Amino acid sequence: MKKVYLNVLFLLAITSYSYNSYAVDVEPKKASHLKSSDFGELVKNYMPNTNSSTSWNYKTNSPNIFWGTGIELNKDDKDDKEYQKSGYLRLTFDSFTLKESSYNNPKSVLSEAAWDITYNGKNKKDVSRISIDHQTTAIMISDIDNKRIEPFKSLIKQNIIYKPVCFYKIDSANYSIAYNLTSPNKKPIYLVYSTSAGSSGYSTSYDLFLEKNAMYDYFEGYIDAISFLSCLN
Structure with a gap:
Protein backbone atom coordinates (compact mmCIF):
# COMPACT_ATOMS: atom_id res chain seq x y z
CA MET A 1 0.00 0.00 0.00
CA LYS A 2 2.82 2.39 0.88
CA LYS A 3 4.53 1.67 -2.44
CA VAL A 4 1.33 2.43 -4.39
CA TYR A 5 0.90 5.70 -2.48
CA LEU A 6 4.47 6.77 -3.29
CA ASN A 7 3.99 5.90 -6.96
CA VAL A 8 0.86 8.08 -7.07
CA LEU A 9 2.76 10.99 -5.51
CA PHE A 10 5.56 10.54 -8.03
CA LEU A 11 3.12 10.59 -10.96
CA LEU A 12 1.45 13.72 -9.60
CA ALA A 13 4.81 15.42 -9.23
CA ILE A 14 5.80 14.54 -12.81
CA THR A 15 2.44 15.75 -14.15
CA SER A 16 2.70 18.99 -12.19
CA TYR A 17 6.23 19.64 -13.42
CA SER A 18 5.32 18.91 -17.02
CA TYR A 19 2.35 21.27 -16.87
CA ASN A 20 4.14 24.08 -15.06
CA SER A 21 7.05 24.04 -17.50
CA TYR A 22 4.53 25.56 -19.95
CA ALA A 23 1.77 27.04 -17.76
CA VAL A 24 3.18 30.18 -16.17
CA ASP A 25 1.70 33.54 -15.21
CA VAL A 26 1.29 35.22 -18.59
CA GLU A 27 -0.90 38.07 -19.73
CA PRO A 28 -3.21 37.46 -21.52
CA LYS A 29 -4.07 34.21 -19.72
CA LYS A 30 -4.88 32.42 -22.99
CA ALA A 31 -1.13 32.42 -23.74
CA SER A 32 -0.15 30.80 -20.43
CA HIS A 33 -0.07 27.26 -21.82
CA LEU A 34 2.31 28.14 -24.66
CA LYS A 35 5.95 27.13 -24.74
CA SER A 36 8.30 30.13 -24.79
CA SER A 37 10.61 30.65 -27.78
CA ASP A 38 13.82 32.59 -28.06
CA PHE A 39 13.47 35.37 -30.66
CA GLY A 40 16.33 34.05 -32.79
CA GLU A 41 14.83 30.56 -32.69
CA LEU A 42 11.49 31.93 -33.87
CA VAL A 43 13.10 33.86 -36.73
CA LYS A 44 15.13 30.85 -37.86
CA ASN A 45 11.98 28.72 -37.97
CA TYR A 46 10.53 31.22 -40.46
CA MET A 47 13.61 31.06 -42.70
CA PRO A 48 12.86 28.54 -45.48
CA ASN A 49 15.35 25.73 -46.02
CA THR A 50 17.53 26.15 -49.10
CA ASN A 51 15.89 23.18 -50.83
CA SER A 52 12.29 24.18 -50.04
CA SER A 53 9.82 26.48 -51.75
CA THR A 54 10.05 30.08 -50.59
CA SER A 55 6.59 30.88 -49.30
CA TRP A 56 4.58 31.63 -46.19
CA ASN A 57 0.84 31.18 -46.02
CA TYR A 58 -1.89 31.37 -43.42
CA LYS A 59 -1.36 27.68 -42.68
CA THR A 60 2.27 28.34 -41.71
CA ASN A 61 1.72 27.48 -38.09
CA SER A 62 3.34 26.69 -34.76
CA PRO A 63 2.03 25.04 -31.59
CA ASN A 64 3.68 27.95 -29.75
CA ILE A 65 1.14 30.47 -31.13
CA PHE A 66 -2.40 31.01 -29.84
CA TRP A 67 -4.48 32.34 -32.72
CA GLY A 68 -7.16 34.75 -31.53
CA THR A 69 -8.74 35.39 -34.93
CA GLY A 70 -9.24 33.78 -38.29
CA ILE A 71 -8.27 35.52 -41.52
CA GLU A 72 -9.80 39.00 -41.56
CA LEU A 73 -9.67 41.94 -43.96
CA ASN A 74 -8.01 44.99 -42.43
CA LYS A 75 -10.10 47.94 -43.61
CA ASP A 76 -8.17 50.63 -41.69
CA ASP A 77 -6.10 51.59 -44.73
CA LYS A 78 -8.50 52.26 -47.60
CA ASP A 79 -5.66 52.52 -50.16
CA ASP A 80 -3.78 49.39 -49.18
CA LYS A 81 -6.07 46.70 -47.73
CA GLU A 82 -4.51 43.59 -46.25
CA TYR A 83 -5.76 40.28 -44.97
CA GLN A 84 -4.60 39.49 -41.44
CA LYS A 85 -4.51 36.70 -38.89
CA SER A 86 -3.53 37.62 -35.31
CA GLY A 87 -2.56 35.81 -32.14
CA TYR A 88 -0.14 35.67 -29.21
CA LEU A 89 3.18 34.02 -28.47
CA ARG A 90 5.75 34.02 -25.67
CA LEU A 91 9.25 35.32 -26.41
CA THR A 92 12.59 35.59 -24.67
CA PHE A 93 15.56 37.69 -25.71
CA ASP A 94 18.78 36.14 -24.45
CA SER A 95 16.80 34.76 -21.44
CA PHE A 96 15.01 38.08 -20.78
CA THR A 97 11.19 38.14 -20.69
CA LEU A 98 9.15 41.31 -20.91
CA LYS A 99 6.59 42.09 -18.18
CA GLU A 100 3.08 43.45 -18.61
CA SER A 101 2.48 47.17 -18.25
CA SER A 102 2.37 48.56 -14.71
CA TYR A 103 0.15 51.49 -15.78
CA ASN A 104 -3.12 51.38 -13.81
CA ASN A 105 -2.20 47.83 -12.86
CA PRO A 106 -3.03 46.82 -9.24
CA LYS A 107 -0.78 43.73 -9.28
CA SER A 108 2.19 43.72 -6.89
CA VAL A 109 3.92 41.12 -9.10
CA LEU A 110 3.63 41.71 -12.83
CA SER A 111 2.94 38.83 -15.21
CA GLU A 112 5.00 37.96 -18.25
CA ALA A 113 3.78 39.88 -21.30
CA ALA A 114 2.85 37.78 -24.32
CA TRP A 115 3.70 39.27 -27.71
CA ASP A 116 1.28 40.00 -30.53
CA ILE A 117 1.95 38.21 -33.81
CA THR A 118 0.13 39.03 -37.05
CA TYR A 119 0.33 37.44 -40.49
CA ASN A 120 -0.30 39.98 -43.29
CA GLY A 121 -1.01 39.39 -46.98
CA LYS A 122 -2.69 40.80 -50.07
CA ASN A 123 -4.96 37.75 -50.36
CA LYS A 124 -6.28 34.92 -48.20
CA LYS A 125 -3.54 32.52 -49.26
CA ASP A 126 -0.10 34.14 -49.25
CA VAL A 127 1.59 35.89 -46.31
CA SER A 128 4.08 38.61 -47.24
CA ARG A 129 4.81 40.04 -43.79
CA ILE A 130 4.87 38.71 -40.23
CA SER A 131 4.58 41.42 -37.56
CA ILE A 132 5.56 41.00 -33.89
CA ASP A 133 5.07 43.65 -31.19
CA HIS A 134 4.21 44.14 -27.49
CA GLN A 135 1.42 46.70 -27.77
CA THR A 136 -1.40 44.68 -26.19
CA THR A 137 0.16 43.77 -22.83
CA ALA A 138 3.46 45.59 -22.28
CA ILE A 139 2.35 48.74 -24.15
CA MET A 140 5.11 51.35 -23.55
CA ILE A 141 8.30 50.09 -21.90
CA SER A 142 11.36 51.57 -20.19
CA ASP A 143 14.62 52.46 -21.91
CA ILE A 144 16.33 49.59 -20.04
CA ASP A 145 13.76 47.01 -21.15
CA ASN A 146 13.86 48.38 -24.69
CA LYS A 147 17.59 47.69 -24.86
CA ARG A 148 17.10 44.19 -23.45
CA ILE A 149 14.76 43.19 -26.27
CA GLU A 150 17.21 44.10 -29.02
CA PRO A 151 17.38 41.11 -31.40
CA PHE A 152 21.11 40.82 -32.05
CA LYS A 153 22.38 38.46 -29.32
CA SER A 154 19.44 36.17 -29.92
CA LEU A 155 20.12 36.07 -33.68
CA ILE A 156 23.83 35.38 -33.16
CA LYS A 157 23.02 32.43 -30.87
CA GLN A 158 21.09 30.86 -33.77
CA ASN A 159 23.98 31.43 -36.20
CA ILE A 160 22.02 34.08 -38.08
CA ILE A 161 24.09 36.81 -39.74
CA TYR A 162 22.38 40.20 -39.99
CA LYS A 163 23.39 42.89 -42.49
CA PRO A 164 21.73 46.34 -42.53
CA VAL A 165 20.20 47.24 -45.91
CA CYS A 166 17.83 50.14 -45.11
CA PHE A 167 17.74 52.85 -42.46
CA TYR A 168 14.81 55.14 -41.68
CA LYS A 169 15.17 57.88 -39.07
CA ILE A 170 13.15 60.69 -37.58
CA ASP A 171 15.50 61.24 -34.63
CA SER A 172 17.83 59.21 -32.38
CA ALA A 173 14.93 57.54 -30.55
CA ASN A 174 12.56 56.97 -33.48
CA TYR A 175 13.94 54.81 -36.28
CA SER A 176 13.66 51.58 -38.25
CA ILE A 177 16.47 49.44 -39.63
CA ALA A 178 16.02 46.66 -42.18
CA TYR A 179 18.40 43.71 -42.07
CA ASN A 180 19.13 40.96 -44.53
CA LEU A 181 19.25 37.73 -42.49
CA THR A 182 21.29 34.73 -43.65
CA SER A 183 22.14 31.38 -42.07
CA PRO A 184 23.68 28.10 -43.33
CA ASN A 185 21.19 25.87 -45.17
CA LYS A 186 18.55 28.61 -45.04
CA LYS A 187 17.22 31.04 -47.61
CA PRO A 188 17.65 34.74 -46.69
CA ILE A 189 14.78 36.79 -45.30
CA TYR A 190 14.47 40.41 -44.13
CA LEU A 191 13.88 41.81 -40.65
CA VAL A 192 12.68 45.37 -39.99
CA TYR A 193 13.51 46.37 -36.42
CA SER A 200 5.33 57.34 -21.70
CA GLY A 201 8.28 55.24 -22.82
CA TYR A 202 9.41 53.10 -25.74
CA SER A 203 7.74 50.79 -28.21
CA THR A 204 9.51 48.17 -30.35
CA SER A 205 8.27 46.02 -33.19
CA TYR A 206 9.68 43.47 -35.63
CA ASP A 207 8.52 42.73 -39.17
CA LEU A 208 9.72 39.75 -41.19
CA PHE A 209 9.66 39.65 -45.00
CA LEU A 210 10.49 36.92 -47.50
CA GLU A 211 10.92 39.28 -50.45
CA LYS A 212 13.16 42.34 -50.78
CA ASN A 213 10.58 44.27 -52.81
CA ALA A 214 7.92 43.75 -50.12
CA MET A 215 10.35 45.12 -47.55
CA TYR A 216 11.15 48.14 -49.77
CA ASP A 217 7.44 48.83 -50.32
CA TYR A 218 6.93 48.76 -46.56
CA PHE A 219 9.69 51.33 -46.07
CA GLU A 220 8.34 53.65 -48.75
CA GLY A 221 5.24 54.10 -46.62
CA TYR A 222 7.40 55.80 -43.99
CA ILE A 223 8.63 58.67 -46.14
CA ASP A 224 7.48 62.14 -45.09
CA ALA A 225 8.86 65.66 -44.81
CA ILE A 226 10.69 65.16 -41.50
CA SER A 227 12.20 61.73 -41.97
CA PHE A 228 15.36 60.35 -43.54
CA LEU A 229 15.45 57.12 -45.55
CA SER A 230 18.49 55.38 -47.00
CA CYS A 231 18.72 51.93 -48.62
CA LEU A 232 21.70 50.04 -49.99
CA ASN A 233 21.48 48.47 -53.43
Whole structure:
Protein backbone atom coordinates (compact mmCIF):
# COMPACT_ATOMS: atom_id res chain seq x y z
CA MET A 1 0.00 0.00 0.00
CA LYS A 2 2.82 2.39 0.88
CA LYS A 3 4.53 1.67 -2.44
CA VAL A 4 1.33 2.43 -4.39
CA TYR A 5 0.90 5.70 -2.48
CA LEU A 6 4.47 6.77 -3.29
CA ASN A 7 3.99 5.90 -6.96
CA VAL A 8 0.86 8.08 -7.07
CA LEU A 9 2.76 10.99 -5.51
CA PHE A 10 5.56 10.54 -8.03
CA LEU A 11 3.12 10.59 -10.96
CA LEU A 12 1.45 13.72 -9.60
CA ALA A 13 4.81 15.42 -9.23
CA ILE A 14 5.80 14.54 -12.81
CA THR A 15 2.44 15.75 -14.15
CA SER A 16 2.70 18.99 -12.19
CA TYR A 17 6.23 19.64 -13.42
CA SER A 18 5.32 18.91 -17.02
CA TYR A 19 2.35 21.27 -16.87
CA ASN A 20 4.14 24.08 -15.06
CA SER A 21 7.05 24.04 -17.50
CA TYR A 22 4.53 25.56 -19.95
CA ALA A 23 1.77 27.04 -17.76
CA VAL A 24 3.18 30.18 -16.17
CA ASP A 25 1.70 33.54 -15.21
CA VAL A 26 1.29 35.22 -18.59
CA GLU A 27 -0.90 38.07 -19.73
CA PRO A 28 -3.21 37.46 -21.52
CA LYS A 29 -4.07 34.21 -19.72
CA LYS A 30 -4.88 32.42 -22.99
CA ALA A 31 -1.13 32.42 -23.74
CA SER A 32 -0.15 30.80 -20.43
CA HIS A 33 -0.07 27.26 -21.82
CA LEU A 34 2.31 28.14 -24.66
CA LYS A 35 5.95 27.13 -24.74
CA SER A 36 8.30 30.13 -24.79
CA SER A 37 10.61 30.65 -27.78
CA ASP A 38 13.82 32.59 -28.06
CA PHE A 39 13.47 35.37 -30.66
CA GLY A 40 16.33 34.05 -32.79
CA GLU A 41 14.83 30.56 -32.69
CA LEU A 42 11.49 31.93 -33.87
CA VAL A 43 13.10 33.86 -36.73
CA LYS A 44 15.13 30.85 -37.86
CA ASN A 45 11.98 28.72 -37.97
CA TYR A 46 10.53 31.22 -40.46
CA MET A 47 13.61 31.06 -42.70
CA PRO A 48 12.86 28.54 -45.48
CA ASN A 49 15.35 25.73 -46.02
CA THR A 50 17.53 26.15 -49.10
CA ASN A 51 15.89 23.18 -50.83
CA SER A 52 12.29 24.18 -50.04
CA SER A 53 9.82 26.48 -51.75
CA THR A 54 10.05 30.08 -50.59
CA SER A 55 6.59 30.88 -49.30
CA TRP A 56 4.58 31.63 -46.19
CA ASN A 57 0.84 31.18 -46.02
CA TYR A 58 -1.89 31.37 -43.42
CA LYS A 59 -1.36 27.68 -42.68
CA THR A 60 2.27 28.34 -41.71
CA ASN A 61 1.72 27.48 -38.09
CA SER A 62 3.34 26.69 -34.76
CA PRO A 63 2.03 25.04 -31.59
CA ASN A 64 3.68 27.95 -29.75
CA ILE A 65 1.14 30.47 -31.13
CA PHE A 66 -2.40 31.01 -29.84
CA TRP A 67 -4.48 32.34 -32.72
CA GLY A 68 -7.16 34.75 -31.53
CA THR A 69 -8.74 35.39 -34.93
CA GLY A 70 -9.24 33.78 -38.29
CA ILE A 71 -8.27 35.52 -41.52
CA GLU A 72 -9.80 39.00 -41.56
CA LEU A 73 -9.67 41.94 -43.96
CA ASN A 74 -8.01 44.99 -42.43
CA LYS A 75 -10.10 47.94 -43.61
CA ASP A 76 -8.17 50.63 -41.69
CA ASP A 77 -6.10 51.59 -44.73
CA LYS A 78 -8.50 52.26 -47.60
CA ASP A 79 -5.66 52.52 -50.16
CA ASP A 80 -3.78 49.39 -49.18
CA LYS A 81 -6.07 46.70 -47.73
CA GLU A 82 -4.51 43.59 -46.25
CA TYR A 83 -5.76 40.28 -44.97
CA GLN A 84 -4.60 39.49 -41.44
CA LYS A 85 -4.51 36.70 -38.89
CA SER A 86 -3.53 37.62 -35.31
CA GLY A 87 -2.56 35.81 -32.14
CA TYR A 88 -0.14 35.67 -29.21
CA LEU A 89 3.18 34.02 -28.47
CA ARG A 90 5.75 34.02 -25.67
CA LEU A 91 9.25 35.32 -26.41
CA THR A 92 12.59 35.59 -24.67
CA PHE A 93 15.56 37.69 -25.71
CA ASP A 94 18.78 36.14 -24.45
CA SER A 95 16.80 34.76 -21.44
CA PHE A 96 15.01 38.08 -20.78
CA THR A 97 11.19 38.14 -20.69
CA LEU A 98 9.15 41.31 -20.91
CA LYS A 99 6.59 42.09 -18.18
CA GLU A 100 3.08 43.45 -18.61
CA SER A 101 2.48 47.17 -18.25
CA SER A 102 2.37 48.56 -14.71
CA TYR A 103 0.15 51.49 -15.78
CA ASN A 104 -3.12 51.38 -13.81
CA ASN A 105 -2.20 47.83 -12.86
CA PRO A 106 -3.03 46.82 -9.24
CA LYS A 107 -0.78 43.73 -9.28
CA SER A 108 2.19 43.72 -6.89
CA VAL A 109 3.92 41.12 -9.10
CA LEU A 110 3.63 41.71 -12.83
CA SER A 111 2.94 38.83 -15.21
CA GLU A 112 5.00 37.96 -18.25
CA ALA A 113 3.78 39.88 -21.30
CA ALA A 114 2.85 37.78 -24.32
CA TRP A 115 3.70 39.27 -27.71
CA ASP A 116 1.28 40.00 -30.53
CA ILE A 117 1.95 38.21 -33.81
CA THR A 118 0.13 39.03 -37.05
CA TYR A 119 0.33 37.44 -40.49
CA ASN A 120 -0.30 39.98 -43.29
CA GLY A 121 -1.01 39.39 -46.98
CA LYS A 122 -2.69 40.80 -50.07
CA ASN A 123 -4.96 37.75 -50.36
CA LYS A 124 -6.28 34.92 -48.20
CA LYS A 125 -3.54 32.52 -49.26
CA ASP A 126 -0.10 34.14 -49.25
CA VAL A 127 1.59 35.89 -46.31
CA SER A 128 4.08 38.61 -47.24
CA ARG A 129 4.81 40.04 -43.79
CA ILE A 130 4.87 38.71 -40.23
CA SER A 131 4.58 41.42 -37.56
CA ILE A 132 5.56 41.00 -33.89
CA ASP A 133 5.07 43.65 -31.19
CA HIS A 134 4.21 44.14 -27.49
CA GLN A 135 1.42 46.70 -27.77
CA THR A 136 -1.40 44.68 -26.19
CA THR A 137 0.16 43.77 -22.83
CA ALA A 138 3.46 45.59 -22.28
CA ILE A 139 2.35 48.74 -24.15
CA MET A 140 5.11 51.35 -23.55
CA ILE A 141 8.30 50.09 -21.90
CA SER A 142 11.36 51.57 -20.19
CA ASP A 143 14.62 52.46 -21.91
CA ILE A 144 16.33 49.59 -20.04
CA ASP A 145 13.76 47.01 -21.15
CA ASN A 146 13.86 48.38 -24.69
CA LYS A 147 17.59 47.69 -24.86
CA ARG A 148 17.10 44.19 -23.45
CA ILE A 149 14.76 43.19 -26.27
CA GLU A 150 17.21 44.10 -29.02
CA PRO A 151 17.38 41.11 -31.40
CA PHE A 152 21.11 40.82 -32.05
CA LYS A 153 22.38 38.46 -29.32
CA SER A 154 19.44 36.17 -29.92
CA LEU A 155 20.12 36.07 -33.68
CA ILE A 156 23.83 35.38 -33.16
CA LYS A 157 23.02 32.43 -30.87
CA GLN A 158 21.09 30.86 -33.77
CA ASN A 159 23.98 31.43 -36.20
CA ILE A 160 22.02 34.08 -38.08
CA ILE A 161 24.09 36.81 -39.74
CA TYR A 162 22.38 40.20 -39.99
CA LYS A 163 23.39 42.89 -42.49
CA PRO A 164 21.73 46.34 -42.53
CA VAL A 165 20.20 47.24 -45.91
CA CYS A 166 17.83 50.14 -45.11
CA PHE A 167 17.74 52.85 -42.46
CA TYR A 168 14.81 55.14 -41.68
CA LYS A 169 15.17 57.88 -39.07
CA ILE A 170 13.15 60.69 -37.58
CA ASP A 171 15.50 61.24 -34.63
CA SER A 172 17.83 59.21 -32.38
CA ALA A 173 14.93 57.54 -30.55
CA ASN A 174 12.56 56.97 -33.48
CA TYR A 175 13.94 54.81 -36.28
CA SER A 176 13.66 51.58 -38.25
CA ILE A 177 16.47 49.44 -39.63
CA ALA A 178 16.02 46.66 -42.18
CA TYR A 179 18.40 43.71 -42.07
CA ASN A 180 19.13 40.96 -44.53
CA LEU A 181 19.25 37.73 -42.49
CA THR A 182 21.29 34.73 -43.65
CA SER A 183 22.14 31.38 -42.07
CA PRO A 184 23.68 28.10 -43.33
CA ASN A 185 21.19 25.87 -45.17
CA LYS A 186 18.55 28.61 -45.04
CA LYS A 187 17.22 31.04 -47.61
CA PRO A 188 17.65 34.74 -46.69
CA ILE A 189 14.78 36.79 -45.30
CA TYR A 190 14.47 40.41 -44.13
CA LEU A 191 13.88 41.81 -40.65
CA VAL A 192 12.68 45.37 -39.99
CA TYR A 193 13.51 46.37 -36.42
CA SER A 194 11.61 49.52 -35.34
CA THR A 195 11.79 51.59 -32.17
CA SER A 196 9.75 54.66 -31.26
CA ALA A 197 9.78 56.81 -28.14
CA GLY A 198 7.28 59.09 -26.47
CA SER A 199 6.57 60.68 -23.11
CA SER A 200 5.33 57.34 -21.70
CA GLY A 201 8.28 55.24 -22.82
CA TYR A 202 9.41 53.10 -25.74
CA SER A 203 7.74 50.79 -28.21
CA THR A 204 9.51 48.17 -30.35
CA SER A 205 8.27 46.02 -33.19
CA TYR A 206 9.68 43.47 -35.63
CA ASP A 207 8.52 42.73 -39.17
CA LEU A 208 9.72 39.75 -41.19
CA PHE A 209 9.66 39.65 -45.00
CA LEU A 210 10.49 36.92 -47.50
CA GLU A 211 10.92 39.28 -50.45
CA LYS A 212 13.16 42.34 -50.78
CA ASN A 213 10.58 44.27 -52.81
CA ALA A 214 7.92 43.75 -50.12
CA MET A 215 10.35 45.12 -47.55
CA TYR A 216 11.15 48.14 -49.77
CA ASP A 217 7.44 48.83 -50.32
CA TYR A 218 6.93 48.76 -46.56
CA PHE A 219 9.69 51.33 -46.07
CA GLU A 220 8.34 53.65 -48.75
CA GLY A 221 5.24 54.10 -46.62
CA TYR A 222 7.40 55.80 -43.99
CA ILE A 223 8.63 58.67 -46.14
CA ASP A 224 7.48 62.14 -45.09
CA ALA A 225 8.86 65.66 -44.81
CA ILE A 226 10.69 65.16 -41.50
CA SER A 227 12.20 61.73 -41.97
CA PHE A 228 15.36 60.35 -43.54
CA LEU A 229 15.45 57.12 -45.55
CA SER A 230 18.49 55.38 -47.00
CA CYS A 231 18.72 51.93 -48.62
CA LEU A 232 21.70 50.04 -49.99
CA ASN A 233 21.48 48.47 -53.43
